[in-house]
Amino acid sequence: MRAETGWVARLDGAFFVLAGLASVWFAYLTLEEGITPGWQMLLVIVFWVLVAYLVLPRIHRILTRIYVPDYFIGRTRTADGLLGDPVNLALMGSAEQVHAALQRGGWTRADELTGRTGWRIVTTTLSRRSYPAAPVSPLFLFGRRQDFAYQQEVEGNPSQRHHVRFWKCPDGWLLPGGFAVDWLAAGTYDRSVGLSLFTLQVTHKIDQDTDVEREHIIDTVRAASPEIGLDILRDFSTGYHSRNGGGDLIRTDGDLPVLNLAGVRPDAAPPSAPAPDGRPRRPAQIVFGVVATVLQAVVYLGFAGLILLAEASGEPSADVRAGLLFAVALLLVVASANIGFAIATLAARNGARLTLCALSLFSIVSTYIERTASNQHGPLHGELLPLGTSVLVLLALSSRAARHFTTDRATLG
Numbered sequence: 579m580r581a582e583t584g585w586v587a588r589l590d591g592a593f594f595v596l597a598g599l600a601s602v603w604f605a606y607l608t609l610e611e612g613i614t615p616g617w618q619m620l621l622v623i624v625f626w627v628l629v630a631y632l633v634l635p636r637i638h639r640i641l642t643r644i645y646v647p648d649y650f651i652g653r654t655r656t657a658d659g660l661l662g663d664p665v666n667l668a669l670m671g672s673a674e675q676v677h678a679a680l681q682r683g684g685w686t687r688a689d690e691l692t693g694r695t696g697w698r699i700v701t702t703t704l705s706r707r708s709y710p711a712a713p714v715s716p717l718f719l720f721g722r723r724q725d726f727a728y729q730q731e732v733e734g735n736p737s738q739r740h741h742v743r744f745w746k747c748p749d750g751w752l753l754p755g756g757f758a759v760d761w762l763a764a765g766t767y768d769r770s771v772g773l774s775l776f777t778l779q780v781t782h783k784i785d786q787d788t789d790v791e792r793e794h795i796i797d798t799v800r801a802a803s804p805e806i807g808l809d810i811l812r813d814f815s816t817g818y819h820s821r822n823g824g825g826d827l828i829r830t831d832g833d834l835p836v837l838n839l840a841g842v843r844p845d846a847a848p849p850s851a852p853a854p855d856g857r858p859r860r861p862a863q864i865v866f867g868v869v870a871t872v873l874q875a876v877v878y879l880g881f882a883g884l885i886l887l888a889e890a891s892g893e894p895s896a897d898v899r900a901g902l903l904f905a906v907a908l909l910l911v912v913a914s915a916n917i918g919f920a921i922a923t924l925a926a927r928n929g930a931r932l933t934l935c936a937l938s939l940f941s942i943v944s945t946y947i948e949r950t951a952s953n954q955h956g957p958l959h960g961e962l963l964p965l966g967t968s969v970l971v972l973l974a975l976s977s978r979a980a981r982h983f984t985t986d987r988a989t990l991g
Contacts, residue, residue: 634658639659660822671761673725755814871916871934882905919937
């Protein structure tokens with residue numbers, strides 16, 4: 579990945595933090611608007627969505643940069659930077675041997691998490707319909723998400739499943755103590771669906787005894803492939819009770835079993851997986867930020883049209899007419915600039931992304947100064963939607979995924 583220059587990295591860091599602060603302020607204003615009598619009370623639901631999926635994740639991301647170690651401690655990390663599931667299994671062997679061992683043991687490779695598969699797991703969970711290859715949420719190790727995951731659905735219910743994520747170890751990397759392995763894995767059992775303790779998001783809740791799931795994985799693959807060897811690194815970590823990124827209790831004895839797959843013969847045909855198309859998939863944050871920016875531009879064009887209609891239907895004075903035409907010209911310029919920067923951001927132009935972040939921040943700060951200067955403390959009413967759009971654009975385009983996409987020009991292939 580192309581390294582960012584110092585000032586660009588600092589600017590991105592500032593946008594990241596300021597977006598978090600702006601989201602907190604906007605969530606507060608939304609709650610203030612929602613507690614008034616009438617249809618506005620529906621905004622309380624919007625407040626929960628904002629807090630659960632935007633505010634708390636961004637706050638966790640900011641804080642975990644400070645206090646969560648960025649080196650291997652036997653724990654995965656969530657996308658928000660929280661400590662996730664424990665690493666409780668290691669493997670020796672090739673990717674083909676891992677796939678063969680899991681498939682012969684009755685495991686199904688999980689689909690990649692996309693908009694389509696994410697929606698499918700929501701609908702199948704609500705309707706309690708089977709989805710054997712349901713995707714799992716991303717967890718991070720070595721600074722990247724899992725390479726792949728496998729699962730076993732329980733009684734055709736996607737809310738309950740055995741599942742395990744796998745990460746390829748970097749070349750030359752050693753476990754604490756100097757032991758070399760090819761793969762690390764984190765296996766847990768999803769027992770139900772509920773709310774995350776730390777973010778209030780809807781998520782799977784895991785069984786706290788992760789050692790039981792670890793033994794289940796080992797037993798199923800060794801029963802199908804007796805040639806798989808097993809070593810155990812005793813007291814690899816101190817046995818502990820803790821919580822994962824969703825706030826679920828976890829308990830482990832600290833041992834790390836190591837499966838040796840050297841005797842496993844790979845299948846002639848590898849398991850199905852999404853075929854790469856040679857170009858990176860644009861992050862959802864980029865797409866969302868661009869779409870929201872274009873919608874802002876459409877709103878500006880609509881305002882310009884309304885001003886022209888008002889000017890044509892009346893007989894304003896020369897000064898008023900000049901002011902109206904200036905406002906129309908300004909709206910057209912801003913709308914055109916938004917569309918142009920949005921297209922450039924979609925094409926991975928980092929300068930365009932930073933410019934949209936700056937414009938969104940300017941809009942947010944302007945609203946804050948205006949309210950402060952006029953001593954407004956009540957709800958926003960008509961300003962809620964444009965302010966919210968600016969906050970969402972800033973949050974999306976200051977995210978890590980958006981930053982990585984636009985700072986790595988090589989991703990466009």
